[in-house]
Every structure is written in C-alpha cells, then in structure tokens.
Amino acid sequence: MLYRKMPRIAEELSILGFGCMRLPTRNGEIDEPTAVRMMNIAIESGVNYIDTARPYHGGKSELFVGRALKGVRDKVQLATKLPSWLVKTREDLDFHLNEQLEQLQTDHIDFYLLHALSAGRWENLLKFGVMDFMEKARAAGKIRYICFSFHDGLETFKKIIDSYAWDMCQIQLNFLDDDYQAGVAGMKYAHGKGTGVVIMEPLKGGNISIPVPADLQNAAKAAEYQKPTLADLGLRWVWNHPEVGLLLSGMSAPEQMTQNIESAKKGLPETLTPKELDFVKAAKNLFVSRMKVPCTSCAYCKPCPQGVDIPQCFANLNNASISGNWEAQKTNYNYVLSGDRDGRRAGACVECGACEPKCPQHIPIREKLKEVAAAFETD
Ligand code: SF4
Numbered sequence: 001m002l003y004r005k006m007p008r009i010a011e012e013l014s015i016l017g018f019g020c021m022r023l024p025t026r027n028g029e030i031d032e033p034t035a036v037r038m039m040n041i042a043i044e045s046g047v048n049y050i051d052t053a054r055p056y057h058g059g060k061s062e063l064f065v066g067r068a069l070k071g072v073r074d075k076v077q078l079a080t081k082l083p084s085w086l087v088k089t090r091e092d093l094d095f096h097l098n099e100q101l102e103q104l105q106t107d108h109i110d111f112y113l114l115h116a117l118s119a120g121r122w123e124n125l126l127k128f129g130v131m132d133f134m135e136k137a138r139a140a141g142k143i144r145y146i147c148f149s150f151h152d153g154l155e156t157f158k159k160i161i162d163s164y165a166w167d168m169c170q171i172q173l174n175f176l177d178d179d180y181q182a183g184v185a186g187m188k189y190a191h192g193k194g195t196g197v198v199i200m201e202p203l204k205g206g207n208i209s210i211p212v213p214a215d216l217q218n219a220a221k222a223a224e225y226q227k228p229t230l231a232d233l234g235l236r237w238v239w240n241h242p243e244v245g246l247l248l249s250g251m252s253a254p255e256q257m258t259q260n261i262e263s264a265k266k267g268l269p270e271t272l273t274p275k276e277l278d279f280v281k282a283a284k285n286l287f288v289s290r291m292k293v294p295c296t297s298c299a300y301c302k303p304c305p306q307g308v309d310i311p312q313c314f315a316n317l318n319n320a321s322i323s324g325n326w327e328a329q330k331t332n333y334n335y336v337l338s339g340d341r342d343g344r345r346a347g348a349c350v351e352c353g354a355c356e357p358k359c360p361q362h363i364p365i366r367e368k369l370k371e372v373a374a375a376f377e378t379d
C-alpha cells in the first residue's frame with residue numbers, strides 16, 4: 001500500500017480508503033460476513049482510512065462499521081459525516097454527533113465532515129453556528145479533523161474553502177467529471193490553501209469499471225494496458241494528481257477490493273505515461289458520446305416512496321448505452337428489479353418528483369426513468 005500526507009493531517013493515509021456506502025448486500029440488508037471479510041482484507045492490506053455516513057445503507061452503515069472495527073479501531077482513521085440536510089436547530093448538531101459516536105462505538109471520530117455541502121446547506125448550517133460547534137467538538141476530543149464533502153458548483157466550493165482553514169475536503173472526481181462540480185480546478189484550489197483533498201466517485205459509481213470496450217482496444221494496446229476493465233485506469237488517473245490525498249472506493253465485493261488494492265500499488269503521482277493519458281482521453285470521448293444519464297449511484301434520491309431503484313435503473317441504461325449490449329442489460333435489469341427483490345422498475349414511478357431535489361447531479365429523474373422504461377420494459 002502507498003501512503004500520502006495531507007498538509008494539516010498528522011498521519012500518513014493509505015491512498016485507497018474503504019467507503020462503506022455500497023457494501024455487499026443480501027435480501028436488502030448488509031451481507032455482514034462478506035462485509036466484515038472485506039474490512040479485514042482492507043486492514044491487512046494496509047488500508048487505514050474507513051469512511052461512512054448516516055444515510056448509507058438506510059442508516060445501517062455506521063452501525064456495521066462500529067461492529068466491524070471492534071478490536072481494530074486504533075488501526076484506522078475513521079471518517080463520518082454530519083447530515084447537513086437534517087439540521088434544523090443548534091441541538092441537532094450535538095444530537096447527530098453524539099448518536100454517531102454511540103453507533104460507531106468509539107469515543108472520537110477522526111475526520112468529521114459536513115456532509116454534501118451546497119450553497120443552501122452551508123448557509124443553513126452557518127445560521128446554527130456550525131463552525132463553533134465543530135471547534136467545540138474538537139476541543140472536547142469528540143472529533144479530530146474538521147472537514148466537509150461537497151456537491152455544488154466551483155464558485156460555491158471556493159467560497160466554502162476560503163471561509164475556514166479546513167483540514168480536508170471531499171470532492172467528486174474521475175476522468176469523466178474533471179470539470180464538474182469542484183473538479184480539477186477545485187482540487188487545485190483547495191490544495192493551494194493547505195486543505196487536504198479526498199476523492200469520492202473515482203469510478204463514477206462503477207460506470208467507468210466496465211470491460212475495455214472494443215472501440216478502445218487500439219488505445220489500450222498502445223498504452224500496454226493489460227487489465228480486463230477500465231477500473232485500474234480510472235483509479236490511477238485520480239492518483240496521478242499529486243494534490244490528491246486518497247480516494248474512496250465504495251467496494252461491494254471482496255474481488256473488487258483485491259483488484260483495487262493491486263491498482264493502489266502503482267498509484268504514485270505523475271506516473272501515467274503519455275500513451276496512458278491518450279488512452280484516458282479516448283475512453284472519456286467514448287463514454288461522453290455514449291452515456292445517457294450522469295448518475296453516480298450515490299443513492300441520495302432513495303428511498304423512492306414507490307420503491308423505484310433509481311440508481312440501478314440508470315446504471316443499466318448507461319451500461320447498455322456504453323457497452324452497446326442492450327439485450328444483456330435488459331436481462332440484468334429485469335432480473336435485478338423483479339420478483340422478491342426490494343427495488344422496483346422505472347415503470348413504477350408515479351412522477352411525484354420527491355427524488356429530484358435530492359439529486360446532487362440535478363438529473364431530471366422522472367424524464368430519464370421514462371427512457372429506462374422504454375428501453376427495458378417493452379417486449
Ligand atoms: S418521481 Fe418517481 S422515482 Fe422519483 S420519488 Fe417519485 S415515484 Fe419515485
């Protein structure tokens with residue numbers, strides 16, 4: 001495992017962090033034996049940064065992490081987040097932090113992030129004296145580093161960065177989203193101000209980790225790229241930036257984890273060759289030309305009152321349009337979203353609109369679900 005150091009952080013952190021947002025599931029619940037096995041593989045391989053948050057897995061991710069870290073808590077840096085959208089009073093701030101400490105079975109959280117800040121949420125939190133709360137929590141030893149995660153435009157990002165000497169910020173970055181939200185420009189800006197940068201969605205919710213498409217075989221050959229999927233390229237593109245402290249991968253299976261750990265062995269800054277960078281460019285062009293929905297599978301839009309599994313619907317649509325294999329995706333879609341499974345298909349949407357304001361990518365979900373239904377729910 002390789003490690004990097006962020007300016008205001010005392011510890012060296014593994015360049016791969018374990019994001020507990022897409023843990024393996026069984027019958028709609030976290031598949032705990034497999035997830036624990038993944039936690040063990042991660043720690044044994046030198047991963048020392050574990051990330052969770054209140055909404056992940058319907059509130060059960062923090063509870064899982066609390067259990068999984070019993071006996072090994074001191075081997076890792078633990079990150080979780082204040083659910084900024086649920087804060088309506090000053091007391092809410094204390095309530096969430098105290099409950100998180102309890103659920104995580106720890107006396108301190110190393111990295112405490114204001115979760116998914118946007119202009120509106122930041123303004124709202126300021127009304128309740130959020131930075132005073134954070135500093136008092138730090139003075140009391142409940143949290144160690146003061147951080148935020150972000151989903152909004154670059155100007156808002158700069159404003160938030162300028163407002164405080166943040167220890168770390170967490171932003172979305174991948175080779176498809178280099179100029180989206182904070183993007184590369186935001187990453188450089190934060191780094192220039194001494195704020196550490198953690199990357200989320202390095203593979204755009206799995207959209208990048210597809211088998212190397214036929215149209216990219218030549219570029220792959222020129223770059224001497226031997227991996228079966230684009231995941232390695234996507235991760236190494238992120239690590240290629242010296243400003244990046246670490247990236248979080250929301251791994252859902254032990255195999256993904258071992259593959260990512262393998263990639264992390266080569267994650268040194270500024271090591272992608274010109275041919276590999278050309279390969280990234282070709283991949284980006286292909287993706288952009290084929291993607292139907294900029295969904296990152298973050299699941300903030302869930303739960304839908306009708307049970308529509310929105311990210312799954314969009315993943316199938318994008319995978320089909322990127323791979324060109326519509327029949328396989330139709331089969332997968334109807335298998336995953338049918339029978340006794342939890343998720344419903346796009347056709348179950350009644351267009352109530354409840355999901356759309358929750359989407360950080362501002363996707364017109366209702367309209368796009370109609371495309372999904374038209375593609376996969378007709379004979
Ligand atoms: S608009 Fe459709 S998908 Fe969105 S919450 Fe309502 S029913 Fe669910």
Ligand code: SF4
Binds near residue numbers: 314
């Ligand atoms: S539709 Fe939006 S909120 Fe829902 S998973 Fe995709 S990006 Fe996230």
